[in-house]
Amino acid sequence: MAKTASTGWRFIRYYTRDPAYCRKGPPRLLLGVMAPILVASTLALIGSGIALAVTGPAPEFLVRVHVVSFLFWLATIAVHVFAYVRRVPQLIAEDWRRRTDRQKRGKPEPLGRRMRVAVNIAVLVLAAFAAVLLLPTAAPWEGWRGQAVTGPGVLAVAVCIVTAIAVLLMRR
Template identity: 35%
Template sequence: MQNRKEFYADDNKRFPIERNKRMTAIAGTVLFVLIIAELVITANLAALRSEHIFVGVLLAGPLVVKMCSTGYRFFRYYTKSPEFVRAGPPNILLRLLAPFLVVITILVFISGFGLVLGGHAHEELFIKIHAVSVTLWLPLLAVHIYAYIRKASGLIANDWTGKSKYRVPGREGRLGINVAAIIMSGIAAIIMTPWKAGEGDHGIPSPLIVGIMAAVIAVLIFKLLLRKTNNKPQL
């Protein structure tokens, strides 16, 4: 049986990984809500183009937080930090998908910002890149969300209800970082969004339709493969 000092020592060893998990969970949940809003807006893109741009820019803040948080864990794991090594890597399927998700996500945002800031000179090129990258992004994103959403919501609930098995300090700091990221990206969104009247509804954009169909198929395939690997995703 552990004595009191050993108990606290074990808790202290877990603090870095537990803080990282919760930071990632908060940023991921904010992204999830904003992405759902963006998809709903995109379904009527012709009429809601300004809103699409606004939410797209707003997404950048929490996205940076999440990528920094997951990148930090990646760095600590592969530099053999003991607490991160003990926590283990994500499921092998998610590790294989992760580089593609990161690259495609960057393409989605670069092409989106290019459309907003680039003027008409390269508009056609950015539209093509944005359409293709979104189509590829949605199935990768759907798999990622399916793998982590339940665990992320549990971590957030534990962090704010006081029922967590581990006492993890820094709750207010984690929230503050995410709020600050949203505020900064919100300011950028206000500045960058050209508020114009919509042009009417011309139907759901085809990249969105294809992307959602691919997302459903991707999740079904992932569920099947996950059963075969018999390995639950780690956050």
């Protein structure tokens, strides 16, 4: 949710013509087109997952919604990850380099960086807490553990691999 909120903030600031956000330019066309699908599939995946945690594996409709939303999410997140994976090390290095330069000059850290780190840590702690709280709901799912992975899941993984290779080849 933190990632969705921060991306939504950048989206709003760019399209309301904030100069600081406009300098970076528009989002990439493919990623901009896929963004609503990624957000919708993420919400459907999380929502159906919570519903299944409450009800167990019995409602076939919820299981199908969860699987289909996962397949859409997996395909779109794969494209998203492969579009940005090369930039991440550079962004991290720049962020830490600027931090070191500020420390050498005796300047304080900007509030934005502290807030970003704090929000990410808070989200991770809340997610871990939620996972521990949901452990008792795992019992009805024990029978699913030994099932073979077949069908659309295998197809989705194959599509993700082909998409990733296509994105990498297009970038060269």
